[in-house]
Amino acid sequence: MAEVATSPTSDQLLVVIDPVARRRDGESVRIAKDVLSGGAPTKVCLPDGPEEFARALARLGSRRPVVIGDDRALMRAVEVLHRQRELTGCALSLVPVGGTLSLARSLGVPTETVAAARAVLDGAERRLDLLVDDSDGVVLGAVRIPPVGGVTPVRETVGGVGRPWLQTCRSLVRTLVPARPSEIAPVTEAHPSRLRVEVDGETLVDLHQPVQAVSVVPGASGTARVEVRPASVGAEASPLLAEGRTVTVSGAHFRYRADAVVSGPVRTRTWVVLEGALGLTLPKS
Structure with missing residues (x-):
């Protein structure tokens, strides 16, 4: 990741509060809003869903965008700004509130509201590198391709918004009411994939070599770190490592996890490193 620190370019803030954060922890949202409005001219937006979230960021103007929400809200903001071709020209800020915050933590964002x-x-x-794929999808943290059948399904959503309580209720019902034999899903066992992985046009592993897992992570100075774990019999095989700007994975239909989102199946996908594409406001070191 490139990390050249500069001062934010505007004192005016556009604060977009994710609806999940408002429902899950309204008190932390209120505290964040009070601290921000007490320190800078602030316009607050309260979108009810992804479309309104995108429209709020489209009215950015000269203000600095601030998202109050979790990792998914951060990823959504980055994706919207990238597709609007506004990402490289602004410094994005995050106040983590809500669900999963592991990505925010790994990027150096404080997870305590006031901090x-x-x-x-x-x-x-700080300017950070991103991965962008050939469908214009954006990756902040990592791409991971697990064994076939090894992708954990994403959390159930309704109307684009996660509803963990719904999953909890359904799990309780399944516990209380025995399933009929036809309703019992078969257990799928994960097994190695056969994939071709190319880094800057050079083949790192080909289809004849089964692999257990592949990971692609933004590295330093505009390159990605690629790790392929071959399937092995007996002793664990050593991982295959490479660095490059362009990574292409192809083969049989496969699913992959980009940050927290599972995508696919696809037959081929290419990721390119965009050096310093994301400006993220972080504490001064």
Whole structure:
């Protein structure tokens, strides 16, 4: 990841509050909003769904975008700004509130509400590398391709918004009411994939070699780190490592996890490193 720190370019903030954060932890949202509005001119947007979320960011103007929400809200904001071709020209800020925050933590964003809000006001912009695929999907953290049948399904959603309580209720019903034999899903066992992995046009592993897992992570100075774990019999096989700007995976239909989102199946996918494409406001070191 490229990390050149600069001062944020505008004191005016556009604060977009993710609806999941408002429902899950309204008190932390209120605290974040109070800290931000007490330190800078602030316009607050309360979108009810992904479309309104995107429209709010489209009215960015000269303001700095601030998202109050979890990892998924951060990823959504980055994707929207990338598709609007606004990402490289702004410094994005995040106050983590809500569900999963592991990505925010790994990027260096404080997960305590007041500290994160103060970092928005007093922090510095750091330019970070991204992965962009050939369908214009954006990856902040990592791409992981597990064995066939080894992808854990994403959390159930309704109307594009996660509803963990719905899954909990359905799990309780399944516990109380025995399933009929026809309703019992078969257990699928994960087994190695046969994939071709190419890094900057050079083949790292080909279809004849089964692999257990593949990972692609933004590295440093505009390159991605690629790790392929071959399937082995007996002793564990050593991973195959490479670095490059372009990574192509192809073969039989496969699924992959980009950050927290499972995509596919696809027959081929190419990821390209965009050096310094994301400006993220982080605490000054």
